[in-house]
Amino acid sequence: MKTINMKINGTERQIEIDENERLLDVIREGFHLTGTKEGCGEGECGVCSVLLDGKLVNACMIMAFQAADREVITIEGVGKDGGLDPIQQAFIDTGAVQCGFCTPGMILSAKALLLKNPTPSKQEIRRGISGNLCRCTGYEKIVEAVALASDRMRNPEQ
Amino acid sequence: MAFKVIGENVLRVDGHTKVTGGAKYPADLEMDNMLYGKTLRSIKAHANFTIDTKKAESIEGVVGVLTAEDIPGKNCHGVLFKDHEALCESKVRRIGDPMAVVIAESERIASKALESIEVVYEDLEAVFDPEEAMKEDAPKIHGVDNTVFHFKIRRGDVEKAFEEAAVIVEDTYYTGAVDHAFLQPEAGIAYEEEDGTLTVVAATQYPHFDRIDIAGALGLEEEQVRIINPAVGGAFGGREDLTLQIHLAVAAKKFQRPVKMVYDRKESFLAHCKRHPITMHCKTAADKDGKLLALKARIVGDTGAYASWAVNVLRKAGVHITGPYEIPNVWVDSYAVYTNNPFSGAMRGFGATQPPIAHEQQMDRIAEKLGMDPFTIRRKNLFSLGSKTATEQVLKESVPLGRCLDALEAAMNEKPLPDKDINYLEDLKAQQLKKEGFWNEKIR
Numbered sequence: 077m078k079t080i081n082m083k084i085n086g087t088e089r090q091i092e093i094d095e096n097e098r099l100l101d102v103i104r105e106g107f108h109l110t111g112t113k114e115g116c117g118e119g120e121c122g123v124c125s126v127l128l129d130g131k132l133v134n135a136c137m138i139m140a141f142q143a144a145d146r147e148v149i150t151i152e153g154v155g156k157d158g159g160l161d162p163i164q165q166a167f168i169d170t171g172a173v174q175c176g177f178c179t180p181g182m183i184l185s186a187k188a189l190l191l192k193n194p195t196p197s198k199q200e201i202r203r204g205i206s207g208n209l210c211r212c213t214g215y216e217k218i219v220e221a222v223a224l225a226s227d228r229m230r231n232p233e234q
Numbered sequence: 235m236a237f238k239v240i241g242e243n244v245l246r247v248d249g250h251t252k253v254t255g256g257a258k259y260p261a262d263l264e265m266d267n268m269l270y271g272k273t274l275r276s277i278k279a280h281a282n283f284t285i286d287t288k289k290a291e292s293i294e295g296v297v298g299v300l301t302a303e304d305i306p307g308k309n310c311h312g313v314l315f316k317d318h319e320a321l322c323e324s325k326v327r328r329i330g331d332p333m334a335v336v337i338a339e340s341e342r343i344a345s346k347a348l349e350s351i352e353v354v355y356e357d358l359e360a361v362f363d364p365e366e367a368m369k370e371d372a373p374k375i376h377g378v379d380n381t382v383f384h385f386k387i388r389r390g391d392v393e394k395a396f397e398e399a400a401v402i403v404e405d406t407y408y409t410g411a412v413d414h415a416f417l418q419p420e421a422g423i424a425y426e427e428e429d430g431t432l433t434v435v436a437a438t439q440y441p442h443f444d445r446i447d448i449a450g451a452l453g454l455e456e457e458q459v460r461i462i463n464p465a466v467g468g469a470f471g472g473r474e475d476l477t478l479q480i481h482l483a484v485a486a487k488k489f490q491r492p493v494k495m496v497y498d499r500k501e502s503f504l505a506h507c508k509r510h511p512i513t514m515h516c517k518t519a520a521d522k523d524g525k526l527l528a529l530k531a532r533i534v535g536d537t538g539a540y541a542s543w544a545v546n547v548l549r550k551a552g553v554h555i556t557g558p559y560e561i562p563n564v565w566v567d568s569y570a571v572y573t574n575n576p577f578s579g580a581m582r583g584f585g586a587t588q589p590p591i592a593h594e595q596q597m598d599r600i601a602e603k604l605g606m607d608p609f610t611i612r613r614k615n616l617f618s619l620g621s622k623t624a625t626e627q628v629l630k631e632s633v634p635l636g637r638c639l640d641a642l643e644a645a646m647n648e649k650p651l652p653d654k655d656i657n658y659l660e661d662l663k664a665q666q667l668k669k670e671g672f673w674n675e676k677i678r
């Protein structure tokens with residue numbers, strides 16, 4: 077057992093971890109933030125995507141101790157002041173949510189993409205979410221949602 | 235008349251909880267005083283076995299190990315035939331068959347304890363090829379004939395038509411097993427309520443079927459069992475057969491504590507059905523103008539160790555093997571056969587997905603032999619309003635296949651599209667304007 081500090085969704089927290097725990101275990105079991113999912117446990121599906129110091133990572137591939145003294149954003153921390161992030165709203169509006177299991181990871185991927193590139197082309201969006209699988213195969217709508225979010229973020233008055 | 239839903243853009247009720255991470259899938263549930271289960275699965279495709287769980291039971295933190303003996307009611311389940319054992323009694327029929335479930339204070343202890351269960355296998359002759367399995371002297375997977383189902387169509391006189399045909403194409407086509415790979419691996423939780431009701435929370439496609447089989451296995455009345463279907467992370471047919479539900483229910487009842495199980499991806503692949511691998515032998519005849527005269531097809535579907543929906547799937551494959559074409563003379567034999575392979579069941583299309591591999595290649599090859607354009611030969615034979623299928627069904631509603639072909643041909647003949655990418659956002663906005671009010675304030 078080891079105690080680490082972590083800023084999670086804007087709050088400084090202390091948490092006890094096991095040396096062999098993954099960041100995903102700490103998020104889901106330690107912090108009870110179950111919006112981050114586990115689909116494969118081996119870096120293939122992207123449903124465990126979170127932002128680590130603003131960079132997109134698969135939480136199943138990061139050991140918990142590697143996140144010590146760093147900042148983690150999960151799906152629960154994406155919206156601001158109790159409202160939805162424009163990406164979340166766009167996912168609802170375009171019908172990009174089906175079973176929803178890929179949705180948190182997709183939104184985090186989109187978030188990372190739009191932070192880097194606020195005006196992605198369709199190809200860039202596709203590349204941006206290429207690490208996230210959607211087995212309901214709603215990719216068209218998801219790409220549409222990211223494009224719409226990008227548009228709304230630049231033209232907030234719309 | 236104005237509709238409230240049809241023609242309107244309706245936001246899905248669970249959209250908000252799903253984009254915020256609030257939606258609860260079974261693995262997200264937790265209860266106080268919870269136990270965890272892990273399943274021991276067969277590593278043999280066909281074998282008798284004996285099992286000794288004593289060592290595993292003595293491990294600290296293990297509260298018990300369930301085997302077939304712990305199933306209080308009927309140790310069987312299945313959507314059509316009750317040919318699955320909830321926990322195998324003395325024989326396994328495929329790799330991945332469940333044999334025991336360790337129930338422990340933590341997931342880690344349960345996983346570790348699996349290694350201490352001692353199993354002695356006595357190999358049985360196995361059969362992996364459905365053609366072999368249909369033979370009389372093949373090993374019997376369930377003690378009866380391996381042919382689960384035989385569907386026939388007999389229409390007109392195929393042999394006579396073959397004699398009169400200008401062209402005949404005959405070949406065999408194979409499709410492989412496919413897994414749904416729904417993104418949320420199986421998980422669930424079960425507990426007994428204060429009034430004695432046994433509640434099972436698991437992502438499922440058939441809560442009502444689950445309840446019948448769980449009650450049967452527990453020896454309870456259906457009314458004493460409650461199924462809660464939380465958020466389901468995809469299914470596509472793969473959650474129609476039971477996986478962990480009976481195990482959870484038995485454990486919760488026996489140990490009087492909530493029990494949770496979560497499969498990892500590997501176990502998920504072992505636990506649920508696959509799409510039926512199907513072998514399709516087709517002999518198709520046409521006259522010199524490309525009009526189809528006859529089809530003779532022999533279809534063999536590998537349902538693996540369990541029947542699941544084999545009857546419905548192979549019936550559907552048998553009906554669909556003509557393709558969307560009028561054929562006056564049709565002879566079909568479609569079989570579902572047990573083997574020691576992973577079991578097959580429902581998956582997207584339910585037997586309608588495999589036949590196009592065969593009938594569309596047959597069409598192309600007939601066209602080639604006649605020197606005919608592939609669109610032309612299809613148009614000559616397509617179902618249209620009023621057509622009769624090989625099973626004598628009269629198509630009275632919409633049959634828009636011609637339009638579908640027109641659109642396809644137009645798209646194929648169009649010059650390569652310029653890179654639309656640059657204007658993607660503009661396109662999207664233009665589309666939005668068309669879908670009047672789609673993204674406006676009103677629906678946000």
Ligand code: FES
Pocket residue numbers: 113114115116117118119120121122123124125134135136137
């Ligand atoms: S669970 Fe981490 S990538 Fe699939």
Ligand code: FES
Pocket residue numbers: 172173174175176177178179209210211212213214417467468
């Ligand atoms: S919505 Fe089901 S996996 Fe993407």
